[in-house]
Amino acid sequence: MVDTEKATAGDMAMQLEKLGPKEKADAIAANFVRPTPEEERKVIRKLDRRLLPLVFILYSLAVLDRSNLGNARLAGLEDDIDLKGTKYQWLGTIFYISYILFQWVQMGWKQFPAHIWCAAVVMVWGFIATIQAATTNWAGLMTCRFFLAIAEAAFGPGVPLYLSYFYPRESVGFRHGVFISGAAAANAYGGLLAYGITQIRGSIAPWQILFIIEGLPTCVFSIFAFYLLPDGITTAKFLNEREKEVALHFVARNQRLDVGKQQGLRFKEVFEGIRDPKSWIPGLCYFGCNVSYASLPLFVPTIISEMGTWNKAASNGLSAPPYLLCFFYIITVCWLSDHFKMRGPFCALSATIGGVGFIILATATTTAVRYFAIFMAVQIFASVALLLSWTANIHATESKRAGGYVVLATVGQCGPLLGTNIFPPTEKPYFRKGMAISAAFCLLVAVLSGVLSCWLIYENKKMAREGVPEVEEFEDTSIAREEGVHVRHRYIW
Incomplete structure (x- = not known):
């Protein structure tokens, strides 16, 4: 029997590994004192203070370094580097080709210590984003975009998996919302920052200054990631031993936890996640979101400038307010999703709002109406945040979630291959x-969200008839693996 009164959470994990499956479960059940709801909330707040600001800032920098190409275009990039014909569209397309091909590298968040993995990939993409300023031709810029995508594929798609290690599954939606809202924030302050930078006159072009000023902070924040990100609950130095035990307890509710095996993939479970049909509907939804949304940061400044009312510099600045609204909307809708323990209805609502916005943009000609419609269209991005948490909720084990996220991201990131090519210059103003295609895919996301919700409701009712409990307590992944038992759990729909 493990003496958990004296052992630390880390020691407990190592001692548990020496026991057989049944002895392990008995030791945990006999010695653990269940936390109160207030005790759980206190630990979650502590996790929030450490994790959320950092992943929010890093993701906002990732999106900024990815999407500032649209701002650089209006800052003279198109004139200094020959981007005639479809060359500009190819800069967006090559990024997403690389991004899709290397989605599998996101599993590095599970395979390696998180603080090392994250710091390394952040430093690499910050360096590449900065040296874009040194490119002198289209081929050089294409090369930078290709390798920038590899580094970003190793970061952003894996963060939702990483966050799922620390939070109860019914609370992870809001945290994913905070993370993904970093993209909206980046597009908001990126437009304002680009407006200010384009006013600078120096020995190098404004677009080069833009890449340098927006790329170097990423390199600096990689150092913060190395020292501040914990690898997992048992190694989080900012938690005391009781807080670690409480965190392990609430993370394990209705999902299984790798105790004593924070790093290392269970490849059988990874492939289970890939084969699960319920992994593919969120992937198709993500595809639809990305057709509609991924092209917007690259083309919104151009769309606004083509309204004929504002010059290019003002168009950069006016691209910020729609994303600012999107930031607050994402936070709100993800909080509501956690509160009501629902994903599908809120995902469908956000997609419908986005679809209506694109329909207005496709049909209206008045500047004020079209600008207002952009505020609606960008809300499709909230569906992305909800899909991230929905995928985590569908899969019980850490490695199976890794497989589910690979499907989500690989299928979903094919969307920008279409999305970045539906706004050709010949379609101006x-x-x-492009607006009609985007609207159609938004509405497809709404329909698929409804289909998946109905499927999961049906599965929950079936499990209720079979006696599957609504709440399942601690279930160590290693116990399930050694006993050959696949424990079923109710779904969040």
């Missing part, structure tokens, strides 16, 4: 074809 209204880009009606």
